[in-house]
Amino acid sequence: MALVEQLKRDAWRFVQAFNTETRLATRSWTIHWLGWIWPLLLFVVISGIYKAGTLQDMPVSVVDEDHSSLSRQLLRQLDAGPHAQLVTQTAGLPEALRHMQAADQYGLLYVPRDFEKDVLAGRRPSVQFYYNSLFYAAGFYSTQDFAGLAALLDQQVRPVLAAGMGKPVPSLASVSVSFESLYNASGNYIYYQQFAAIVHLLQLFVIIATIHVLAREAPELRASSPHILRAKALGVRLLGKLAPYTLLFSTLLMVELFLLVVLNGAVIKGSVGWMLAITICYVVAAQAIGLLLFIFTANRFSAYSLVGMLIGIAQTYSGVLIPTLAMPLPAQAISYLEPLTHCLNGLFDQFLREAPANSGAYACLKLSLYPLVTYMIAKQRLRKRLDFSPA
Incomplete structure (x- = not known):
């Protein structure tokens, strides 16, 4: 009975934090710009660049x-x-x-x-x-x-x-060389570069939004925001506070993939369900990175200044610009530490290769390690960063 009561209390705290943050998000123009306006504008620009599908003229x-x-x-x-x-x-x-x-x-x-x-x-x-x-x-x-x-x-x-x-055409030697391209994605910008670009840019907006949301509870901005996290059950309330943005950004990426199919003629070979699952895990992993940046920096401006560096590293070592297997071992280690690498591998498996379900499950499992490890590292530090005092 005690466990059931505890679960009910935690569920109530989660819903309370979720509802409060949702009301704040709907009234915040900053969230609207980060959550869908800027990402969709960039999607339109990128789609215009890659409209032909490949380099032409x-x-x-x-x-x-x-x-x-x-x-x-x-x-x-x-x-x-x-x-x-x-x-x-x-x-x-x-x-x-x-x-x-x-x-x-x-x-x-x-x-x-x-x-x-x-x-x-x-x-x-x-x-x-x-x-x-x-x-x-x-x-x-x-x-x-x-x-x-x-x-x-x-x-x-x-x-x-x-x-x-006055002679017949001589017959050619019966020697032939056949070249076959497997998973011809790199030659088609719609299937490779544009797809990777929108997934990569999503991480940027997720991390910045996470830092912004958490900063509202920090001492420097506390007067302008309800103290959702300044209460007991920090972990449950933190999940409730970030959950609206998890849903927002996951929906955003799926909408962009839908537009990629409708507007540019791309074809999804695998499971849309697994693509959604991988997307949700990827957004949560990016939120975990935002949480780490927030708690280990003195203020939100320091955290924002590090976002560009991390996003650049993610793009360089994700295998999009440089093949992972061609990297030296230290670079490969960085690649495997980046959630973007595992997300792109999992999404490409479903988007292009019609991979089995265990491929999607494996990608989700690897991406799920980021929030788990982050919370174990960040739990005590987050309390200090928020000047926590239980109510």
Whole structure:
């Protein structure tokens, strides 16, 4: 009976803290800005950047010294492809190189003199395609259509050459190389970069909102807020105070994923239910980080100043910018300590790979360790930070 009464009291305290914080949140413009206005505005901007799904119309300088019908056909077909947008440089190679050095164009295509003549004579002239690899994938993507066009041109020219020589077209050697791309996410910005960006940015808003909410109970802002945590059963009241924001940010991410599917045509391969479960655990883990920043800093401004550094570290070591397996061991350790790493792994499993349920459960289990460890570390320190006096 004593246990049942204790559970009832704790449930009442949780509901009381939840209701009080919900009323405060609905009247706070700061929470509205952090909770949905700014995140959705950034989502719209990011969606505009990644709308095409992949890099398209990369500007490429063209120097055509042949000016033949065959070279014009090659350039016309390349320009009609989705990746390259050709810009003819009438001043020749020096001008094209200057544009590449100034990053006005990401590639340089050079068609040599006597290109058509050499092709029709059975020789194999060399068409050079250079791309600037200093700009991540931009230069590389401008070359994507060229290899296929060159192969198509070769298929068209070979029968002409054979007919001119009065000989049948020789059969090709029966040797083939097959390339298959598994989980082709990195080539599609909707499925990889945009998805990772909105998950990563969510952590920023969750941590800042958590610090802001907790700071209202600290001595410097206590007069402007009800003292939800200045009572017995700190842990239960803390859960009740943060629960509205857990629901808010979890709903926000699921809405953004819904918009990703509706507006950008993305397809979810796995379970939406497990994606929701992973999202909730991820938000709670981010709130735990916000709690740690709050209790181990002198004031909220010091805590805010550390958020940017932590978010930058999370992005760098989450495996989005740099593959985790390619990192040195200290960097891999940092990666495994970041909740973003486990969240992205779990969400990508469900979003792209139709992974089984145990994958989602494993991601949730790892993310659940963050609030548990944080509360054990923070319990006594939080009382001191809030100038706690039981009522």
